[in-house]
Amino acid sequence: MWAEYLEFWQDRYPDLLAATWEHLSISFASIALGILVAVPVGIYLAGNRSKWLHSAVFGVANLFQTIPSLALLAILIPLLGIGAKPAIFALFLYSLLPILRNTYAGFQSVDPSVLEAARGMGLSQTQRLLQIQFPLAFPYIMSGVRLTTVYIISWTTLAALIGAGGLGQLIVSGIGVNKTELIVSASLCAIVLALLADRLLGAVEKFFSRRARTAKTDASLLANG
Amino acid sequence: MIRFVGVNKTYDDGHQVLKDLNLEIKEGEITVLIGPSGCGKTTTMKLINRLIQPTSGQIQIDGQEIASLDPVELRRRIGYVIQNIGLFPHMNIARNVGVVPRMLKWDKTKIAQKVNELLSMVGLEPRMFANRYPSELSGGQQQRVGVIRALAADPSIILMDEPFSALDPISREQLQDELIRLQTELKKTIVFVTHDMDEAIKLADTIVLMNGGQIVQSGSPDQILRHPANDFVKSFIGKKRMSANRSMEEMPTASDVMVQSPAIALPTRGLAEAIKMMESRRVDSLLIVDKGNRLLGSVSIYQVIDHYGDEGKTVADIMSPPTHTVRKNTPLSAALNLMSEHQLSNVPVVRDDHQFIGLITRGSVVRHLAEVYSREDEGEQAYVG
Known part of the structure; x- marks a missing residue:
């Protein structure tokens, strides 16, 4: 059996690689769009006190989340046609809620007394946002992004159904020609991709919030130096 | 100097927190705003750095109307300390301290120098603390x-909003002492909000006592303690503190001085x-008390x-009845008068029912005075050091 897989990989690795690359681009594009939209909206909501706006925004984001993915892809065909574009759009909609929620939670988590001190010391609104609120909310935002990344990479396989390509395409073909090696290999690629992405983002998160958390070792090293 | 002229503040819900406030805060002094919660003391303080805008009236700093100034610029010129500390958790101590100088675009080495100087000033060794994070302190x-x-x-003005009330009693005392020490060097105009009268008395050059959005009384701690303007001030100061203040000015009482x-x-x-018994206690007289601890008299060695x-005699047969006694709350001065007038070597302290409590002797008076004066000496040394 191993021999069969080895032979298959030797034979098809350019296809696998191309599909993985395509998969990654679709996922990345949707998450990037999601971050671009959800983070500013989350920040805005956290600084805004109107109740109805909160429920409206979270309601819509929730709604997107509940539409079955297959159905959403199907609905988008008449609107955006087939291919990568509607797939990216659908996955973007799914990425909104977790990033939005975490951004909002992150900004809410900032100690009000820290903000009061900042305001009283003469930090302007922009300075408070960039120097205080954003750095403190960053771990929350990153954990939202990580969560989203893992499941968007897995859901991107479905995008093959509307002709977006990616690893899903190989799986669908595998089902069609009843070739287990194809299905398993493509799935493995998607899994590895998701795990690697999660690891990478985790490292990014650690790097940026390292100082606040593991400050002790950091400080003692500096003090000795 | 900070001057409030006819300041009113009414919140959107119609609640009026300040009513026609007129106040002058003197330069280089600690002015303590004190009162029950909701009295407007914090609002008054936050008007100074424009965290709150007045509904009407004027606030001037050194004659300049602050409504005409940019609030962000104004706040950078005024120090601000809050109850919940509000250090930035993602910045180390050095960066926290340097926030305002960085905003004012100070030179980097100048900031570092200032940070070190300030850390040393409050006893935090810069090498140890500069790179630590707030959560480690x-x-x-x-x-x-x-x-x-x-x-x-x-800044020449510093606003402090109940800065020590969240701390444990020991740290609070230490920080109060440090503030007093810093102030003797720095001579800042400090506006200090608290609800703790002890703190106010300890720190204030001027106490401004507020209630219901108005100033009830303002003056030095001593003036307020000696001449409370009305019943509200009296109740706020508290009976204990007024009597404590009085007893400080008076002589100690018999109970402070007696041998128990x-x-x-x-x-x-x-x-x-x-x-x-006299030999083992090294005294020349004994006080005779019955089983109920009532004083019957005294016998001397002579x-x-x-x-x-006469072997049949007991001390009851030879004792002399007490000629002079004093009560527990008799001032020491009265007891001393009695002793010198009647040439007494000691005078017993008794309760109204003749229960014996203690004895004032010449030795106990000397010991008490020695204690009082040595305590004052220590106080002075601590002050100088």
């Missing part, structure tokens, strides 16, 4: 950083026993020796 250390952060850009366990004997003791040959 104790509450007292954090608020020290909070205070020096407010001092960093050398002098040599006593029951009336049934024989004379040989009496001599033995009386005992005079009657020593």
Whole structure:
């Protein structure tokens, strides 16, 4: 059996690689769009006190989340046609809620007394946002992004159904020609991709919030130096 | 100087927190705003750095109307310390302290120098603390950083909003002492909000007592303690503190000075026993009390020796009844007068029902005075050091 897989990989690795690359681009594009939209909206909501706006925004984001993915892809065909574009759009909609929620939670988590001190010391609104609120909310935002990344990479396989390509395409073909090696290999690629992405983002998160958390070792090293 | 002229503040819900407030805060002094919660003291303070805008009226700093100034610029010129400290958790101590100087675009080396100087000033060794993060410091250390952060850009005015009330009593005392020490060097105009009268008395040059959005009384702590303007002020100061203040100015009482366990004997003791007791306690007289602890009289060593040959006698037979006694709350001055007038070597302290409590002797008076004066000496040394 191993021999069969080895032979298959030797034979098809350019296809696998191309599909993985395509998969990654679709996922990345949707998450990037999601971050671009959800983070500013989350920040805005956290600084805004109107109740109805909160429920409206979270309601819509929730709604997107509940539409079955297959159905959403199907609905988008008449609107955006087939291919990568509607797939990216659908996955973007799914990425909104977790990033939005975490951004909002992150900004809410900032100690009000820290903000009061900042305001009283003469930090302007922009300075408070960039120097205080954003750095403190960053771990929350990153954990939202990580969560989203893992499941968007897995859901991107479905995008093959509307002709977006990616690893899903190989799986669908595998089902069609009843070739287990194809299905398993493509799935493995998607899994590895998701795990690697999660690891990478985790490292990014650690790097940026390292100082606040593991400050002790950091400080003692500096003090000795 | 900060001047409030006819300031009113009404919140959107119609609640009026300040009613026609007129106040002058003197330069280089600690002015403590105090009152029950909701009295408007914090609102008054936050008007100064425009965290709150007045509904009407004027606030001037050195004659300049602050409504005409940019609030952000204004706040950078005024130090601000809050109750919950509010250090930035993602910045190390050095960066926290340097926040305002950085915003004012100070030179990097100048900022570092200032930070080190300030840390040393509050006893935080810069090499140890500059690179630490706020969460690694104790509450007292954090608020020290909070205070020096407010001092960093050398503002002439510092606002402190109940800065020590969240700390444990020991740290609170220490920080109060440090603030007093810093103030003797720095001479800032400090506006300090608290609800703790002890703190106000300790720190204030001027106390402004507020209630219901108005100033009830303002003056030095001593003036307010001596001449409370009305019942509200009296109740706010508290009875205990007023009487404590009075007793500080007066002589100590008999109970402060007396020996609590002098040599006593029951009336049934024989004379040989009496001599033995005097010898072991190294005294020349015994006080005779009955089993109910009521004072019956006293015997001196001379009386005992005079009657020593008569074996049947007890101390009750030879004792002399107490000629003079004092009460527990008799002022020491009165007791001393009594002793010198009647040439007494001691005077017993008793309750109204003649229960014996203690004895004032010449030795106990000297000991008490020695204690008082040595305590004052220590106080002075601590002050100088």
